[in-house]
Amino acid sequence: xxxxxxxxxxxxxxxxxxxxxxxxxxxxxxxxxxxxxxxxxxxxxxxxxxxxxxxxxxxxxxxxxxxxxxxxxxxxxxxxxxxxxxxx
Amino acid sequence: xxxxxxxxxxxxxxxxxxxxxxxxxxxxxxxxxxxxxxxxxxxxxxxxxxxxxxxxxxxxxxxxxxxxxxxxxxxxxxxxxxxxxxxxxxxxxxxxxxxxxxxxxxxxxxxxxxxxxxxxxxxxxxxxxxxxxxxxxxxxxxxxxxxxxxxxxxxxxxxxxxxxxxxxxxxxxxxxxxxxxxxxxxxxxxxxxxxxxxxxxxxxxxxxxxx
Numbered sequence: 473x474x475x476x477x478x479x480x481x482x483x484x485x486x487x488x489x490x491x492x493x494x495x496x497x498x499x500x501x502x503x504x505x506x507x508x509x510x511x512x513x514x515x516x517x518x519x520x521x522x523x524x525x526x527x528x529x530x531x532x533x534x535x536x537x538x539x540x541x542x543x544x545x546x547x548x549x550x551x552x553x554x555x556x557x558x559x560x
Numbered sequence: 561x562x563x564x565x566x567x568x569x570x571x572x573x574x575x576x577x578x579x580x581x582x583x584x585x586x587x588x589x590x591x592x593x594x595x596x597x598x599x600x601x602x603x604x605x606x607x608x609x610x611x612x613x614x615x616x617x618x619x620x621x622x623x624x625x626x627x628x629x630x631x632x633x634x635x636x637x638x639x640x641x642x643x644x645x646x647x648x649x650x651x652x653x654x655x656x657x658x659x660x661x662x663x664x665x666x667x668x669x670x671x672x673x674x675x676x677x678x679x680x681x682x683x684x685x686x687x688x689x690x691x692x693x694x695x696x697x698x699x700x701x702x703x704x705x706x707x708x709x710x711x712x713x714x715x716x717x718x719x720x721x722x723x724x725x726x727x728x729x730x731x732x733x734x735x736x737x738x739x740x741x742x743x744x745x746x747x748x749x750x751x752x753x754x755x756x757x758x759x760x761x762x763x764x765x766x767x768x769x770x771x
Contacts (some may be wrong), residue, residue, distance in 0.1 A: 484669075485573075499581075504690075509709065515683065520729075520733060521729055522734055524683065524698075524702075524729055524733075525685070525701075525702045527680050527683040528683075528687065528698060528699055528702035528703070529681075529702050529703060531602065531684055531687075532598045532599075532699060532702070532703045533598075534682060535598035535601045535602075536594035536595055536598040537594065537595055538594070538597070538599065540593050540594060540597070542617060543594050543611065543615060544611075544614070544618065546616050547618060547619060548589070548590065548618075551586075551619070552586075552623045555582075
């Protein structure tokens with residue numbers, strides 16, 4: 473897979489995407505630069521990054537909270553059996 | 561590209577391993593299965609393929625149990641093994657897409673109606689399109705690992721992880737903003753990613769049957 477092909481430009485950030493991803497917890501960037509003189513784009517960028525991180529964490533936790541399929545326990549049992557009888 | 565890792569590639573000095581050590585190592589493995597499954601799913605997307613991968617990693621970890629140093633980070637050690645397995649399988653199988661095609665029978669009918677969830681599913685569909693190196697950098701740092709820990713797991717420099725995360729975020733942004741224009745048709749692989757979210761969010765009708 474060629475990751476360099478799609479790296480070129482970064483478009484403007486979609487505010488509604490950020491809001492939707494973050495729900496009410498994450499305010500979209502204000503329309504003016506903040507007290508430290510940062511441009512809205514930069515704040516918006518950070519909000520978007522937070523949204524991505526939050527979304528990925530939600531995904532990771534969702535999979536991790538699924539019940540562990542039986543095959544895993546069958547595998548563990550096989551490993552235990554092999555330990556008891558290394559020649560098996 | 562190197563994927564050599566501390567703890568898996570090099571033989572460590574033989575240490576006496578007590579039954580108690582083995583017992584706690586085994587308990588540790590069991591405890592880490594959910595995280596292994598989650599990391600595997602984010603790397604390969606497809607549920608069955610990911611669970612195969614997680615089981616291979618588990619078996620490899622058991623074989624290499626004498627090389628684990630008690631008191632060090634078991635999860636990181638297991639993730640190293642899992643990603644090594646992933647990359648060797650990945651090369652062998654050429655692409656994950658081949659594997660996915662073989663499972664093309666399942667996964668129809670996931671439709672998101674609510675905007676918030678739609679965007680989360682778009683995020684995961686976009687995530688699925690990233691290069692594996694970007695996926696792991698992003699997922700490791702998003703889950704709980706620092707840049708330094710992620711770099712140790714991936715066997716690369718911290719700066720490399722940082723730039724992968726940054727590039728991956730930019731790409732995700734582009735893909736998600738494309739409002740579907742840049743995202744391909746929904747695939748089984750992507751559906752497996754979003755199914756987990758739907759299950760988490762308690763949406764009816766999208767649960768997979770128990771296998």
